[in-house]
Amino acid sequence: MAEKDLLLKTAETEKISHIDYFNIAISVDCVIFGYEDKELKVLLIKSDLKEFEGMYSLLGDLIRPGEDLDAASYRVLKERTGLDDVYLEQVHAFGSINRHPSGRVITIAYYSLIDIGHHKLQLSHNELNWHSINELGKLAFDHSLILETCLKQLRERIEDHPIVFNLLPEKFSLRQLQELYEAILGVELDRRNFRKKISLKGWLKDLNEMEKNLSHRPGKLYTLKSKLKT
Protein backbone atom coordinates (compact mmCIF):
# COMPACT_ATOMS: atom_id res chain seq x y z
CA MET A 1 0.00 0.00 0.00
CA ALA A 2 1.08 3.47 -0.88
CA GLU A 3 0.06 4.83 2.45
CA LYS A 4 1.75 2.21 4.53
CA ASP A 5 5.10 2.56 2.79
CA LEU A 6 5.08 6.28 3.24
CA LEU A 7 4.46 6.13 6.94
CA LEU A 8 7.40 3.97 7.75
CA LYS A 9 9.88 6.60 6.67
CA THR A 10 10.21 10.31 6.97
CA ALA A 11 9.04 12.28 4.03
CA GLU A 12 12.64 13.05 3.13
CA THR A 13 13.97 9.52 3.14
CA GLU A 14 10.92 8.49 1.23
CA LYS A 15 11.65 11.03 -1.47
CA ILE A 16 15.22 9.85 -1.78
CA SER A 17 14.72 6.11 -1.54
CA HIS A 18 11.78 6.10 -3.83
CA ILE A 19 12.98 8.86 -6.07
CA ASP A 20 11.74 7.07 -9.14
CA TYR A 21 8.23 7.14 -7.88
CA PHE A 22 8.36 10.87 -8.03
CA ASN A 23 9.60 10.95 -11.57
CA ILE A 24 6.04 10.75 -12.69
CA ALA A 25 4.36 14.04 -13.43
CA ILE A 26 0.65 14.55 -13.05
CA SER A 27 -1.43 16.84 -15.16
CA VAL A 28 -5.04 17.66 -15.80
CA ASP A 29 -6.44 17.99 -19.29
CA CYS A 30 -9.71 19.75 -19.94
CA VAL A 31 -12.13 19.01 -22.70
CA ILE A 32 -13.83 22.37 -22.86
CA PHE A 33 -17.14 22.09 -24.64
CA GLY A 34 -19.03 25.01 -26.09
CA TYR A 35 -22.10 25.35 -28.28
CA GLU A 36 -22.39 27.66 -31.25
CA ASP A 37 -24.16 27.60 -34.61
CA LYS A 38 -26.04 24.46 -33.66
CA GLU A 39 -22.78 22.58 -33.22
CA LEU A 40 -21.01 21.18 -30.22
CA LYS A 41 -17.50 22.55 -30.16
CA VAL A 42 -14.34 21.96 -28.24
CA LEU A 43 -11.60 24.39 -27.39
CA LEU A 44 -8.22 23.30 -28.73
CA ILE A 45 -4.78 24.79 -28.99
CA LYS A 46 -2.24 24.18 -31.69
CA SER A 47 0.46 21.85 -30.45
CA ASP A 48 3.98 23.20 -30.68
CA LEU A 49 5.67 19.90 -30.18
CA LYS A 50 7.58 18.67 -33.14
CA GLU A 51 6.16 15.22 -32.62
CA PHE A 52 2.68 16.61 -33.10
CA GLU A 53 3.31 19.22 -35.73
CA GLY A 54 0.12 20.61 -37.16
CA MET A 55 -2.05 18.83 -34.64
CA TYR A 56 -4.27 20.29 -31.97
CA SER A 57 -4.36 19.39 -28.34
CA LEU A 58 -6.51 19.86 -25.28
CA LEU A 59 -5.77 22.42 -22.63
CA GLY A 60 -3.94 21.14 -19.61
CA ASP A 61 -1.25 21.76 -17.09
CA LEU A 62 0.76 20.05 -14.40
CA ILE A 63 -0.89 19.84 -11.04
CA ARG A 64 0.76 22.00 -8.41
CA PRO A 65 1.74 20.62 -5.05
CA GLY A 66 -0.72 22.69 -3.07
CA GLU A 67 -3.63 22.25 -5.38
CA ASP A 68 -6.20 19.51 -5.52
CA LEU A 69 -7.38 17.98 -8.76
CA ASP A 70 -10.50 20.03 -9.24
CA ALA A 71 -8.60 23.20 -8.38
CA ALA A 72 -6.03 22.43 -11.04
CA SER A 73 -8.63 22.05 -13.74
CA TYR A 74 -10.41 25.21 -12.58
CA ARG A 75 -7.10 27.00 -12.86
CA VAL A 76 -6.47 25.74 -16.37
CA LEU A 77 -9.90 26.91 -17.35
CA LYS A 78 -9.48 30.26 -15.69
CA GLU A 79 -6.08 30.85 -17.28
CA ARG A 80 -7.25 29.89 -20.73
CA THR A 81 -10.73 31.29 -20.86
CA GLY A 82 -10.95 33.80 -18.04
CA LEU A 83 -13.94 31.92 -16.70
CA ASP A 84 -14.19 30.83 -13.11
CA ASP A 85 -17.81 29.88 -12.85
CA VAL A 86 -18.09 26.79 -14.94
CA TYR A 87 -19.29 23.26 -14.83
CA LEU A 88 -16.41 20.81 -14.50
CA GLU A 89 -16.46 17.09 -14.12
CA GLN A 90 -13.72 14.56 -13.73
CA VAL A 91 -13.92 11.70 -16.15
CA HIS A 92 -10.94 9.38 -16.20
CA ALA A 93 -7.22 9.10 -15.57
CA PHE A 94 -4.97 8.26 -18.49
CA GLY A 95 -1.54 6.89 -17.74
CA SER A 96 -0.07 4.86 -20.56
CA ILE A 97 3.66 4.78 -20.23
CA ASN A 98 4.37 6.33 -23.57
CA ARG A 99 1.48 8.70 -23.88
CA HIS A 100 3.82 11.66 -23.57
CA PRO A 101 6.98 11.84 -25.69
CA SER A 102 8.98 13.79 -23.10
CA GLY A 103 8.48 11.53 -20.13
CA ARG A 104 6.01 9.88 -17.87
CA VAL A 105 2.95 12.02 -17.40
CA ILE A 106 -0.27 10.72 -15.96
CA THR A 107 -3.18 12.95 -16.75
CA ILE A 108 -6.60 13.29 -15.25
CA ALA A 109 -9.24 14.29 -17.74
CA TYR A 110 -12.09 16.68 -17.07
CA TYR A 111 -14.74 18.11 -19.26
CA SER A 112 -16.33 21.47 -18.80
CA LEU A 113 -19.32 23.19 -20.32
CA ILE A 114 -19.30 26.87 -21.12
CA ASP A 115 -21.51 29.33 -22.89
CA ILE A 116 -19.49 30.56 -25.84
CA GLY A 117 -21.73 33.48 -26.61
CA HIS A 118 -21.81 34.98 -23.18
CA HIS A 119 -18.12 34.72 -22.41
CA LYS A 120 -16.25 35.95 -25.42
CA LEU A 121 -12.69 34.75 -25.28
CA GLN A 122 -9.62 36.40 -26.67
CA LEU A 123 -8.76 33.62 -29.01
CA SER A 124 -6.99 35.19 -31.92
CA HIS A 125 -3.53 35.70 -30.46
CA ASN A 126 -2.73 32.27 -29.15
CA GLU A 127 -3.91 29.71 -31.66
CA LEU A 128 -6.70 28.77 -29.35
CA ASN A 129 -9.85 27.99 -31.26
CA TRP A 130 -13.23 26.34 -31.17
CA HIS A 131 -13.53 23.24 -33.32
CA SER A 132 -16.71 21.44 -34.20
CA ILE A 133 -16.64 17.92 -32.83
CA ASN A 134 -17.68 16.75 -36.27
CA GLU A 135 -14.61 18.16 -37.96
CA LEU A 136 -11.73 17.02 -35.82
CA GLY A 137 -8.57 15.47 -37.13
CA LYS A 138 -6.35 13.35 -34.97
CA LEU A 139 -5.26 15.21 -31.87
CA ALA A 140 -1.86 15.31 -30.21
CA PHE A 141 -0.91 12.80 -27.50
CA ASP A 142 -3.82 10.52 -26.61
CA HIS A 143 -6.14 13.49 -26.70
CA SER A 144 -8.43 11.98 -29.31
CA LEU A 145 -9.11 9.14 -26.91
CA ILE A 146 -9.58 11.53 -24.02
CA LEU A 147 -12.01 13.60 -26.04
CA GLU A 148 -13.99 10.53 -27.08
CA THR A 149 -14.19 9.33 -23.52
CA CYS A 150 -15.42 12.69 -22.28
CA LEU A 151 -17.94 13.03 -25.06
CA LYS A 152 -19.33 9.60 -24.32
CA GLN A 153 -19.72 10.48 -20.67
CA LEU A 154 -21.33 13.80 -21.52
CA ARG A 155 -23.85 12.03 -23.75
CA GLU A 156 -24.83 9.69 -20.95
CA ARG A 157 -24.96 12.34 -18.32
CA ILE A 158 -27.25 14.81 -20.08
CA GLU A 159 -30.08 12.29 -20.04
CA ASP A 160 -30.51 12.51 -16.29
CA HIS A 161 -28.69 15.59 -15.13
CA PRO A 162 -29.49 19.23 -15.81
CA ILE A 163 -26.05 20.20 -17.06
CA VAL A 164 -26.45 21.26 -20.68
CA PHE A 165 -27.75 24.61 -19.47
CA ASN A 166 -24.15 25.59 -18.85
CA LEU A 167 -23.78 25.69 -22.63
CA LEU A 168 -26.73 28.03 -23.15
CA PRO A 169 -27.46 31.63 -22.28
CA GLU A 170 -29.49 32.29 -19.16
CA LYS A 171 -32.72 32.46 -21.15
CA PHE A 172 -33.46 30.06 -23.95
CA SER A 173 -36.32 28.61 -25.93
CA LEU A 174 -37.26 24.97 -26.07
CA ARG A 175 -36.12 24.90 -29.66
CA GLN A 176 -32.65 26.04 -28.67
CA LEU A 177 -32.55 23.41 -25.98
CA GLN A 178 -33.64 20.70 -28.38
CA GLU A 179 -31.07 21.71 -30.98
CA LEU A 180 -28.42 21.54 -28.28
CA TYR A 181 -29.41 18.02 -27.29
CA GLU A 182 -29.38 17.05 -30.95
CA ALA A 183 -25.91 18.52 -31.42
CA ILE A 184 -24.54 16.65 -28.42
CA LEU A 185 -26.19 13.34 -29.15
CA GLY A 186 -25.75 13.52 -32.90
CA VAL A 187 -29.33 12.51 -33.59
CA GLU A 188 -32.58 14.23 -34.51
CA LEU A 189 -35.32 14.32 -31.91
CA ASP A 190 -39.07 14.54 -32.26
CA ARG A 191 -40.28 17.95 -31.15
CA ARG A 192 -43.40 16.88 -29.29
CA ASN A 193 -41.74 14.01 -27.51
CA PHE A 194 -38.77 16.14 -26.56
CA ARG A 195 -40.98 18.79 -24.99
CA LYS A 196 -42.95 16.19 -23.08
CA LYS A 197 -39.77 14.58 -21.72
CA ILE A 198 -38.18 17.86 -20.68
CA SER A 199 -41.38 19.00 -19.09
CA LEU A 200 -41.52 15.82 -17.01
CA LYS A 201 -38.03 16.41 -15.67
CA GLY A 202 -39.20 19.62 -14.04
CA TRP A 203 -35.94 21.43 -14.66
CA LEU A 204 -37.31 24.54 -16.30
CA LYS A 205 -38.93 27.71 -15.09
CA ASP A 206 -41.26 29.47 -17.50
CA LEU A 207 -40.19 33.08 -17.65
CA ASN A 208 -43.39 34.36 -19.29
CA GLU A 209 -41.21 36.09 -21.82
CA MET A 210 -40.96 35.58 -25.53
CA GLU A 211 -38.12 35.57 -28.00
CA LYS A 212 -37.67 38.88 -29.81
CA ASN A 213 -36.69 40.11 -33.25
CA LEU A 214 -37.40 36.96 -35.13
CA SER A 215 -38.83 36.65 -38.59
CA HIS A 216 -41.31 34.07 -37.39
CA ARG A 217 -43.49 33.28 -34.44
CA PRO A 218 -41.44 33.73 -31.25
CA GLY A 219 -41.14 30.97 -28.70
CA LYS A 220 -41.45 31.19 -24.96
CA LEU A 221 -38.30 31.66 -22.94
CA TYR A 222 -37.30 29.43 -20.09
CA THR A 223 -34.50 29.31 -17.57
CA LEU A 224 -33.09 26.58 -15.39
CA LYS A 225 -34.71 26.52 -11.96
CA SER A 226 -32.22 28.18 -9.69
CA LYS A 227 -32.04 25.27 -7.28
CA LEU A 228 -30.62 23.09 -10.02
CA LYS A 229 -27.78 25.34 -11.04
CA THR A 230 -24.32 23.85 -10.98
Add this chain to the structure above:
Amino acid sequence: MAEKDLLLKTAETEKISHIDYFNIAISVDCVIFGYEDKELKVLLIKSDLKEFEGMYSLLGDLIRPGEDLDAASYRVLKERTGLDDVYLEQVHAFGSINRHPSGRVITIAYYSLIDIGHHKLQLSHNELNWHSINELGKLAFDHSLILETCLKQLRERIEDHPIVFNLLPEKFSLRQLQELYEAILGVELDRRNFRKKISLKGWLKDLNEMEKNLSHRPGKLYTLKSKLKT
Protein backbone atom coordinates in the same frame (compact mmCIF):
# COMPACT_ATOMS: atom_id res chain seq x y z
CA MET B 1 -0.31 22.68 -20.77
CA ALA B 2 1.69 19.98 -19.15
CA GLU B 3 2.90 18.74 -22.47
CA LYS B 4 3.99 22.05 -23.83
CA ASP B 5 6.01 23.03 -20.79
CA LEU B 6 7.81 19.75 -20.82
CA LEU B 7 8.88 20.04 -24.40
CA LEU B 8 10.55 23.34 -24.08
CA LYS B 9 13.17 22.00 -21.75
CA THR B 10 15.16 18.87 -21.48
CA ALA B 11 13.77 16.25 -19.20
CA GLU B 12 16.55 16.98 -16.72
CA THR B 13 16.10 20.70 -16.46
CA GLU B 14 12.41 20.11 -16.21
CA LYS B 15 12.87 17.84 -13.24
CA ILE B 16 15.05 20.37 -11.50
CA SER B 17 13.16 23.52 -12.27
CA HIS B 18 9.84 21.96 -11.54
CA ILE B 19 11.04 19.75 -8.75
CA ASP B 20 7.95 20.42 -6.72
CA TYR B 21 5.77 18.98 -9.41
CA PHE B 22 7.43 15.67 -8.82
CA ASN B 23 6.88 15.77 -5.10
CA ILE B 24 3.49 14.29 -5.69
CA ALA B 25 3.22 10.54 -5.43
CA ILE B 26 0.67 8.54 -7.35
CA SER B 27 -0.92 5.39 -6.13
CA VAL B 28 -3.72 3.06 -7.07
CA ASP B 29 -6.23 1.80 -4.53
CA CYS B 30 -8.37 -1.23 -5.23
CA VAL B 31 -11.81 -1.87 -3.89
CA ILE B 32 -11.82 -5.64 -4.15
CA PHE B 33 -15.34 -6.96 -4.02
CA GLY B 34 -16.25 -10.55 -3.26
CA TYR B 35 -19.48 -12.38 -2.60
CA GLU B 36 -20.05 -14.89 0.17
CA ASP B 37 -22.94 -15.94 2.40
CA LYS B 38 -25.33 -13.79 0.41
CA GLU B 39 -23.37 -10.66 1.24
CA LEU B 40 -21.24 -8.36 -0.83
CA LYS B 41 -17.85 -8.11 0.81
CA VAL B 42 -14.75 -6.04 0.40
CA LEU B 43 -11.16 -6.98 1.10
CA LEU B 44 -9.53 -4.70 3.66
CA ILE B 45 -6.29 -4.62 5.56
CA LYS B 46 -5.71 -3.26 9.01
CA SER B 47 -4.01 0.10 8.85
CA ASP B 48 -0.74 0.33 10.71
CA LEU B 49 -0.58 4.09 10.68
CA LYS B 50 -0.87 5.68 14.06
CA GLU B 51 -3.24 8.26 12.62
CA PHE B 52 -5.61 5.48 11.65
CA GLU B 53 -5.15 3.12 14.53
CA GLY B 54 -7.70 0.36 14.55
CA MET B 55 -9.10 1.31 11.18
CA TYR B 56 -9.08 -0.67 7.98
CA SER B 57 -7.95 0.49 4.60
CA LEU B 58 -8.13 -0.52 0.96
CA LEU B 59 -5.27 -2.24 -0.81
CA GLY B 60 -3.04 -0.01 -2.84
CA ASP B 61 0.47 0.83 -3.83
CA LEU B 62 2.49 3.49 -5.52
CA ILE B 63 2.58 3.35 -9.27
CA ARG B 64 5.96 2.37 -10.65
CA PRO B 65 7.64 4.38 -13.37
CA GLY B 66 7.41 1.70 -16.03
CA GLU B 67 3.91 0.62 -15.26
CA ASP B 68 0.67 1.98 -16.56
CA LEU B 69 -2.36 2.50 -14.35
CA ASP B 70 -4.17 -0.71 -15.08
CA ALA B 71 -0.95 -2.68 -14.69
CA ALA B 72 -0.41 -1.16 -11.27
CA SER B 73 -3.80 -2.21 -10.04
CA TYR B 74 -3.38 -5.67 -11.53
CA ARG B 75 -0.12 -5.93 -9.64
CA VAL B 76 -1.69 -4.88 -6.36
CA LEU B 77 -4.35 -7.49 -6.87
CA LYS B 78 -1.87 -10.16 -7.82
CA GLU B 79 0.37 -9.44 -4.86
CA ARG B 80 -2.48 -9.42 -2.40
CA THR B 81 -4.69 -12.15 -3.66
CA GLY B 82 -2.59 -14.21 -6.02
CA LEU B 83 -5.17 -13.64 -8.72
CA ASP B 84 -4.26 -12.39 -12.14
CA ASP B 85 -7.40 -13.04 -14.08
CA VAL B 86 -9.83 -10.61 -12.61
CA TYR B 87 -12.24 -7.91 -13.60
CA LEU B 88 -10.85 -4.46 -12.90
CA GLU B 89 -12.30 -1.09 -13.64
CA GLN B 90 -11.01 2.39 -13.05
CA VAL B 91 -13.45 4.64 -11.27
CA HIS B 92 -12.09 7.97 -10.16
CA ALA B 93 -8.98 9.87 -9.12
CA PHE B 94 -8.84 11.28 -5.62
CA GLY B 95 -6.38 14.05 -4.91
CA SER B 96 -7.32 16.21 -1.96
CA ILE B 97 -4.24 17.89 -0.64
CA ASN B 98 -4.49 16.44 2.83
CA ARG B 99 -5.91 13.05 2.07
CA HIS B 100 -2.66 11.42 3.13
CA PRO B 101 -1.00 12.37 6.43
CA SER B 102 2.54 11.72 5.20
CA GLY B 103 2.49 13.85 2.08
CA ARG B 104 0.82 14.52 -1.19
CA VAL B 105 -0.49 11.34 -2.72
CA ILE B 106 -2.95 11.30 -5.56
CA THR B 107 -4.67 7.98 -5.89
CA ILE B 108 -6.58 6.39 -8.69
CA ALA B 109 -9.35 4.12 -7.53
CA TYR B 110 -10.30 0.81 -9.13
CA TYR B 111 -12.76 -1.81 -8.20
CA SER B 112 -12.40 -5.46 -8.95
CA LEU B 113 -14.70 -8.44 -8.72
CA ILE B 114 -13.47 -11.83 -7.63
CA ASP B 115 -14.97 -15.17 -6.75
CA ILE B 116 -14.13 -15.73 -3.09
CA GLY B 117 -15.02 -19.40 -3.10
CA HIS B 118 -12.95 -20.40 -6.04
CA HIS B 119 -9.79 -18.54 -5.14
CA LYS B 120 -9.11 -19.15 -1.50
CA LEU B 121 -6.72 -16.57 -0.21
CA GLN B 122 -4.21 -16.88 2.52
CA LEU B 123 -5.72 -14.26 4.69
CA SER B 124 -4.94 -15.20 8.25
CA HIS B 125 -1.35 -14.07 8.49
CA ASN B 126 -1.58 -10.53 7.34
CA GLU B 127 -4.68 -8.98 8.82
CA LEU B 128 -6.29 -9.06 5.45
CA ASN B 129 -9.95 -9.90 5.70
CA TRP B 130 -13.29 -9.81 3.96
CA HIS B 131 -15.77 -7.37 5.43
CA SER B 132 -19.45 -7.18 4.65
CA ILE B 133 -20.29 -3.84 3.07
CA ASN B 134 -23.11 -3.58 5.57
CA GLU B 135 -20.82 -3.71 8.57
CA LEU B 136 -18.08 -1.26 7.80
CA GLY B 137 -16.82 1.34 10.19
CA LYS B 138 -15.00 4.40 9.01
CA LEU B 139 -11.99 3.50 6.91
CA ALA B 140 -8.52 5.03 6.95
CA PHE B 141 -7.64 7.97 4.67
CA ASP B 142 -10.52 8.87 2.37
CA HIS B 143 -11.14 5.21 1.73
CA SER B 144 -14.74 5.34 2.90
CA LEU B 145 -15.43 7.86 0.17
CA ILE B 146 -13.53 5.80 -2.37
CA LEU B 147 -15.46 2.70 -1.43
CA GLU B 148 -18.78 4.52 -1.66
CA THR B 149 -17.89 5.89 -5.07
CA CYS B 150 -16.90 2.48 -6.36
CA LEU B 151 -19.98 0.82 -4.94
CA LYS B 152 -22.21 3.39 -6.57
CA GLN B 153 -20.54 2.79 -9.90
CA LEU B 154 -20.80 -0.96 -9.50
CA ARG B 155 -24.52 -0.65 -8.80
CA GLU B 156 -25.06 1.33 -11.96
CA ARG B 157 -22.90 -0.86 -14.09
CA ILE B 158 -24.44 -4.22 -13.26
CA GLU B 159 -27.72 -3.14 -14.80
CA ASP B 160 -26.35 -3.15 -18.30
CA HIS B 161 -23.09 -5.04 -18.24
CA PRO B 162 -22.48 -8.72 -17.60
CA ILE B 163 -19.90 -8.27 -14.88
CA VAL B 164 -21.35 -9.77 -11.71
CA PHE B 165 -20.44 -13.21 -13.02
CA ASN B 166 -16.90 -12.51 -11.91
CA LEU B 167 -18.20 -12.81 -8.35
CA LEU B 168 -19.78 -16.22 -8.92
CA PRO B 169 -18.48 -19.70 -9.64
CA GLU B 170 -18.44 -20.85 -13.24
CA LYS B 171 -21.81 -22.56 -12.86
CA PHE B 172 -24.64 -20.98 -10.93
CA SER B 173 -28.38 -21.07 -10.56
CA LEU B 174 -30.74 -18.21 -11.24
CA ARG B 175 -31.45 -18.04 -7.54
CA GLN B 176 -27.77 -17.49 -6.77
CA LEU B 177 -27.63 -14.81 -9.42
CA GLN B 178 -30.68 -13.08 -8.03
CA GLU B 179 -29.35 -13.18 -4.48
CA LEU B 180 -26.15 -11.62 -5.75
CA TYR B 181 -27.98 -8.76 -7.44
CA GLU B 182 -29.95 -8.26 -4.26
CA ALA B 183 -26.79 -8.16 -2.18
CA ILE B 184 -25.17 -5.59 -4.44
CA LEU B 185 -28.20 -3.38 -4.85
CA GLY B 186 -29.42 -3.74 -1.29
CA VAL B 187 -33.00 -4.41 -2.35
CA GLU B 188 -35.25 -7.42 -2.78
CA LEU B 189 -36.26 -8.38 -6.28
CA ASP B 190 -39.29 -10.21 -7.60
CA ARG B 191 -38.30 -13.67 -8.77
CA ARG B 192 -40.43 -13.84 -11.88
CA ASN B 193 -39.56 -10.36 -13.05
CA PHE B 194 -35.89 -10.94 -12.38
CA ARG B 195 -35.82 -14.09 -14.47
CA LYS B 196 -37.64 -12.39 -17.29
CA LYS B 197 -35.22 -9.48 -17.28
CA ILE B 198 -32.11 -11.65 -17.19
CA SER B 199 -33.48 -13.87 -19.89
CA LEU B 200 -34.01 -10.84 -22.15
CA LYS B 201 -30.41 -9.78 -21.76
CA GLY B 202 -29.27 -13.02 -23.36
CA TRP B 203 -26.18 -13.33 -21.22
CA LEU B 204 -26.67 -16.87 -20.03
CA LYS B 205 -26.10 -20.29 -21.47
CA ASP B 206 -28.24 -23.09 -20.17
CA LEU B 207 -25.94 -25.94 -19.18
CA ASN B 208 -28.68 -28.59 -18.99
CA GLU B 209 -27.34 -29.48 -15.58
CA MET B 210 -28.97 -29.29 -12.20
CA GLU B 211 -27.81 -28.35 -8.74
CA LYS B 212 -26.88 -31.34 -6.60
CA ASN B 213 -27.09 -32.38 -2.98
CA LEU B 214 -29.81 -30.04 -1.92
CA SER B 215 -32.61 -30.75 0.47
CA HIS B 216 -35.12 -29.28 -1.92
CA ARG B 217 -35.86 -29.14 -5.59
CA PRO B 218 -32.64 -28.38 -7.50
CA GLY B 219 -32.45 -25.52 -9.97
CA LYS B 220 -30.95 -25.48 -13.42
CA LEU B 221 -27.37 -24.36 -13.77
CA TYR B 222 -26.26 -21.64 -16.13
CA THR B 223 -22.99 -20.10 -17.15
CA LEU B 224 -22.05 -16.82 -18.77
CA LYS B 225 -21.87 -17.09 -22.55
CA SER B 226 -18.18 -17.30 -23.32
CA LYS B 227 -18.24 -14.35 -25.69
CA LEU B 228 -19.23 -12.07 -22.86
CA LYS B 229 -16.45 -12.97 -20.47
CA THR B 230 -14.30 -10.17 -19.18
Add this chain to the structure above:
DNA sequence: GCAAAAGTGTTAATCTTACACCCATGC
Protein backbone atom coordinates in the same frame (compact mmCIF):
# COMPACT_ATOMS: atom_id res chain seq x y z
C1' DG C 1 -46.61 -35.87 3.42
C1' DC C 2 -43.97 -32.00 4.58
C1' DA C 3 -40.49 -28.48 4.00
C1' DA C 4 -38.03 -25.83 0.74
C1' DA C 5 -37.24 -23.73 -3.23
C1' DA C 6 -38.04 -24.12 -8.64
C1' DG C 7 -40.54 -22.79 -12.25
C1' DT C 8 -43.95 -20.25 -14.75
C1' DG C 9 -48.00 -16.19 -16.99
C1' DT C 10 -51.31 -12.43 -16.82
C1' DT C 11 -52.91 -7.95 -15.99
C1' DA C 12 -52.51 -3.04 -15.12
C1' DA C 13 -49.71 0.85 -15.25
C1' DT C 14 -46.17 3.40 -17.15
C1' DC C 15 -43.18 4.99 -20.64
C1' DT C 16 -41.85 5.51 -25.41
C1' DT C 17 -42.62 6.25 -30.12
C1' DA C 18 -44.68 7.79 -34.22
C1' DC C 19 -47.23 11.03 -36.28
C1' DA C 20 -50.22 16.05 -38.32
C1' DC C 21 -52.60 20.11 -37.80
C1' DC C 22 -53.52 24.91 -36.61
C1' DC C 23 -51.28 29.32 -34.82
C1' DA C 24 -48.48 33.62 -34.40
C1' DT C 25 -45.18 36.57 -36.23
C1' DG C 26 -42.35 39.34 -39.76
C1' DC C 27 -41.99 40.47 -44.15
Add this chain to the structure above:
DNA sequence: GCATGGGTGTAAGATTAACACTTTTGC
Protein backbone atom coordinates in the same frame (compact mmCIF):
# COMPACT_ATOMS: atom_id res chain seq x y z
C1' DG D 1 -50.62 35.85 -48.01
C1' DC D 2 -46.62 33.33 -47.42
C1' DA D 3 -42.64 31.56 -45.07
C1' DT D 4 -41.02 30.10 -40.75
C1' DG D 5 -41.06 27.89 -36.79
C1' DG D 6 -44.33 27.52 -32.24
C1' DG D 7 -47.35 24.87 -29.94
C1' DT D 8 -50.16 20.88 -28.97
C1' DG D 9 -52.61 15.33 -28.31
C1' DT D 10 -53.47 10.65 -29.31
C1' DA D 11 -52.99 5.88 -30.25
C1' DA D 12 -49.95 1.75 -30.58
C1' DG D 13 -46.25 -0.59 -28.80
C1' DA D 14 -42.87 -1.69 -25.37
C1' DT D 15 -41.48 -2.00 -20.77
C1' DT D 16 -42.14 -2.51 -15.94
C1' DA D 17 -44.49 -3.92 -11.69
C1' DA D 18 -47.43 -6.57 -8.99
C1' DC D 19 -48.97 -10.78 -7.91
C1' DA D 20 -50.04 -16.96 -6.77
C1' DC D 21 -50.10 -21.49 -7.85
C1' DT D 22 -48.15 -25.99 -9.15
C1' DT D 23 -43.88 -28.92 -9.31
C1' DT D 24 -39.79 -31.34 -7.78
C1' DT D 25 -36.68 -32.99 -4.58
C1' DG D 26 -34.84 -34.80 0.09
C1' DC D 27 -36.05 -36.18 4.23
